[in-house]
Amino acid sequence: MNWLLEPFALPFMQTALAAAVLVGLGCSLLGVYVVHRRMAFVGDALAHTTLPGVAVAYLSGVSLSLGATVAGVLTAVLIGWMSRRQQVREDTAIGIAFTGMFALGVVILSRAKTTRNLTDILLGNVLAVTTDDLWSIGGVTGAVAFVLFLLHKELELTSFDPTHAAAIGLGPDRLRFVLLVLLSLTVVTAIQVIGLILTTALLVTPAATASLVTQRLARSMAVAAGLAVLAAGAGLLMSFHFRVPAGAAIVLAAAAFFVATACAKRLLHFSGR
């Protein structure tokens, strides 16, 4: 029991836990849409395109999350706009934008003297989260949950039947745009906790695990959120006791839940159901 609780008596571990749980909640709620609307690639791209924003913010001494947010929202707008025009296939456009922006970020950062910040951005550093960061993370997660709640029926409908949605005046493009903006905000908060490279994992893995268990949208969200919270706690414990990076440990925990659920489902299936 001590092994489980003792680490969280430390103030920096409490802040880290709060940050990881909040980020996990935001990511997993949105993740249900990401998985079922097949937006995983977009999520990954949004994470990568924040790099130049972070780099510019770092070099000019502005808040890193502000730089990331600006870059992320800008990319969301761009992707939304490009997929509307359909000049290029959407995944192609995203592929170009995200590698290009990421390369730009690397080039800008190479002008900086230190590489320590690059590692933090790429792999996350949840132990460095401050109370101020915590407020902004909480704000984003709260906003995501609120918008998903308010627009639940519209987001649900445009996800599975965009034609009917358009015919009743709902404009699937508009709602996709809302999702992209929420996604970019969430991704920025996730970068602080698990890093840019692994952000997609928090979006996809808990929601995918939930989709193995339930076939209802609202329940999927609840299950995914629960799994993300568990993964956050388990990952931080692993990180504390075995001295491994927290972000990677959280992602590993989430992946382990997925594998365990998939195996359990298979076993139930074979044992005569």
Place this chain on the structure above:
Amino acid sequence: MTAFHTHRNPYLPYGGREHAHPYLFAAALAVENLTAGYPNAPKPAVRNVSFDIPEGTLAALVGPNGAGKSTILKAVAGLIPFHSGSINVFGLPPGGCHHRTAYLPQRGEIDWRFPVTVERLVLTGRYVHLGWLRWPGRKDYDVVRRTLNRLGLESLAHRQIAELSGGQQQRALVARALVQGADLLLLDEPFNNLDAETRADLLTLFAELRDAKKTLVIATHDFDRPNDVFDQVVRLHGGCRQIEPVPE
């Protein structure tokens, strides 16, 4: 090649506040000299097509693939803009009466694996009346339950939509149109990939709806002799109305 000029998409208000009343005695659907097509297409898919469909008719739009059947239905539903001519639904242009118009997409256009139940799919028919920030209430759920009963879907209400057969999926879409309270149903290839028995069942249902004063316009290429089945047949070929010989 340059895309032909199109008007903007018609404005379709979401939510019940701006719904207009239909004109009395107007045809359910009146299409006049319609030229329409997808905005980015090099040329219109439909050229100068005219026809009227009175209320309470089971009508078919027939013709080979690419004849413009879907284009006409989508233009009527306000999903694509039209170049010239006019469309009137119960005397109003597209968007004026869209709460009384239901477009039932081809089944392939819906993501059937999305985690929603049959009940929730049918419930989405109420959304055009609810609008932003209003949750469906008990009355809405009551309408859904009654309609599911009427179409023999009550036992499937809590199934995920992918568990339905093709015929049941089509029935669920019809249920949604009825829950919406639509009087004009535009059905895009509802008989696709259905066996003969299911097709016959579906046709019986459509005839019942017609008898209940609904107007159905069905795009289809599944019937060898559509005139035996439908009250009215509009034949299209290469985007133009084909005038058929008067039957003996």
